Amino acid sequence: MRGMPRFIFLYIVCSASAVAVITISAQAPAQPDWPRIEEEALRHFQTLVRMNTTDPPGGEKPAAEYLKHVLEQEGIPTQLFALEAHRPNVVARLKGNGKKRPLLILGHTDTVNIDEKKWSFPPFSAARDGGYIYGRGTVDDKDNVTAALMAMLTLKRLNVPLDRDLIFLSEAGEEGTTRVGIQFMVNQHFPEIDAEYCFAEGGNVTREAGKVKYASVQTLEKIPRAVELVARGPSGHASVPLKTNAVVHLSEAVGKAAQWRVPIRLNETTRVYFERLASISSPEAAARYRALLSNDPRISGPADDYMLEHEPRHASMIRTSISPTMIQAGYRLNVIPSEVRATLDVRMHPSDNPETFLGELRKAINDPAVEVNFTARDVRPGTGSARLDFEGFKVLEAAVKTHYDTITLPTMSTGATDMAYLRAKGVQCYGIGPAIDIEDGPKGFGAHSDQERILESELYRFVRFHYDAVAELARAR
Numbered sequence: 001m002r003g004m005p006r007f008i009f010l011y012i013v014c015s016a017s018a019v020a021v022i023t024i025s026a027q028a029p030a031q032p033d034w035p036r037i038e039e040e041a042l043r044h045f046q047t048l049v050r051m052n053t054t055d056p057p058g059g060e061k062p063a064a065e066y067l068k069h070v071l072e073q074e075g076i077p078t079q080l081f082a083l084e085a086h087r088p089n090v091v092a093r094l095k096g097n098g099k100k101r102p103l104l105i106l107g108h109t110d111t112v113n114i115d116e117k118k119w120s121f122p123p124f125s126a127a128r129d130g131g132y133i134y135g136r137g138t139v140d141d142k143d144n145v146t147a148a149l150m151a152m153l154t155l156k157r158l159n160v161p162l163d164r165d166l167i168f169l170s171e172a173g174e175e176g177t178t179r180v181g182i183q184f185m186v187n188q189h190f191p192e193i194d195a196e197y198c199f200a201e202g203g204n205v206t207r208e209a210g211k212v213k214y215a216s217v218q219t220l221e222k223i224p225r226a227v228e229l230v231a232r233g234p235s236g237h238a239s240v241p242l243k244t245n246a247v248v249h250l251s252e253a254v255g256k257a258a259q260w261r262v263p264i265r266l267n268e269t270t271r272v273y274f275e276r277l278a279s280i281s282s283p284e285a286a287a288r289y290r291a292l293l294s295n296d297p298r299i300s301g302p303a304d305d306y307m308l309e310h311e312p313r314h315a316s317m318i319r320t321s322i323s324p325t326m327i328q329a330g331y332r333l334n335v336i337p338s339e340v341r342a343t344l345d346v347r348m349h350p351s352d353n354p355e356t357f358l359g360e361l362r363k364a365i366n367d368p369a370v371e372v373n374f375t376a377r378d379v380r381p382g383t384g385s386a387r388l389d390f391e392g393f394k395v396l397e398a399a400v401k402t403h404y405d406t407i408t409l410p411t412m413s414t415g416a417t418d419m420a421y422l423r424a425k426g427v428q429c430y431g432i433g434p435a436i437d438i439e440d441g442p443k444g445f446g447a448h449s450d451q452e453r454i455l456e457s458e459l460y461r462f463v464r465f466h467y468d469a470v471a472e473l474a475r476a477r
């Protein structure tokens with residue numbers, strides 16, 4: 001942690017088997033000049049937000065070239081890797097002594113699209129107003145890009161000796177074109193980014209009424225799949241209703257799938273998540289979170305009912321979830337169609353076996369007229385989670401305590417992130433992010449919302465938190 005004296009213990013074994021211990025006060029790493037760093041972080045952040053990198057079409061090149069320029073000016077070797085010339089990824093590396101495997105810090109330079117009419121400040125203005133900075137990408141994900149950039153620059157300037165290489169990656173194409181971003185890097189240039197640990201987007205610190213409530217560090221995510229239901233039956237004139245009507249069979253199947261109570265599954269992350277959430281919740285809420293962890297369905301059942309009704313994200317975190325999203329049926333009013341389809345968005349719980357799940361779903365639907373199968377989707381790999389008992393998580397927990405004075409909840413996200421590709425290669429990835437007001441999303445200022453903004457003070461706090469966590473995990477001992 002910052003400001004603590006460092007000591008090196010030298011153990012000298014003498015011939016008479018006596019052990020002499022000499023303590024030498026080692027030079028504590030020089031401390032960053034935070035006011036100057038904040039000023040610079042703001043400058044880089046605003047420059048990046050002012051670049052329109054919306055995806056599609058995703059023109060990340062100006063942002064990539066800017067980052068390369070800033071890093072190279074500091075003497076940090078930097079390379080661009082591009083599957084498509086206008087969509088480069090940036091990789092820079094600070095060398096360590098090789099005692100430990102590298103730490104990768106990443107963010108994506110592309111953003112989701114905008115509807116200009118919906119913005120009170122122009123979406124690429126990076127306008128500062130009332131303590132906020134406005135613009136597309138301010139919380140997704142130019143905040144992480146800036147924090148990672150500042151960590152590189154600061155460690156280089158202070159000449160901090162490192163036990164592991166520190167690798168910076170700014171990715172293109174996270175918002176729906178991962179083939180030019182993380183997939184390209186993992187499949188074609190993995191040695192450039194291979195690491196023991198990675199920090200990326202996917203977590204945050206939650207504030208409510210201006211007060212910090214807890215920090216979420218994402219350690220695991222559900223695995224997106226798609227299931228297609230196909231119902232078939234004889235076609236006919238709609239003036240004569242048929243029991244075999246494929247539309248009716250499909251509708252019933254969709255209803256049964258959505259109402260099927262998929263069994264609860266827990267893992268290390270979700271157990272610790274609910275235990276810790278209970279420790280900071282009201283007595284009633286705490287009792288429900290603890291009840292979810294019970295093996296006795298008479299105890300977990302009512303709590304699960306409550307989650308399905310009132311806290312659907314929590315209900316999804318404890319099982320493979322099913323959301324019907326598309327139905328294609330019929331082509332004219334007076335014709336009973338012979339074949340109709342529905343698609344279910346399925347988020348597999350990592351402990352569920354897909355084939356077993358499919359078999360159970362078929363049983364729940366229980367209709368020979370309806371075929372139930374997995375269908376193609378842009379599938380992220382589903383193996384690997386980040387450990388809670390590893391140094392990476394402990395360092396983040398300690399930095400959360402120092403900077404936010406709050407508890408860390410390890411989180412399994414219901415959605416998918418680019419970390420899935422890295423975890424599948426064995427990298428221990430933790431999702432982090434700045435503090436966000438829980439009220440801001442519903443007001444329309446969250447990631448992917450009509451507008452987007454970050455609290456300026458929280459950007460700076462995140463830069464400091466990020467630096468401390470990175471420095472602690474990478475510095476030489």
Ligand SMILES: [Zn+2]
Pocket residue numbers: 108140141174201
């Ligand atoms: Zn993002």
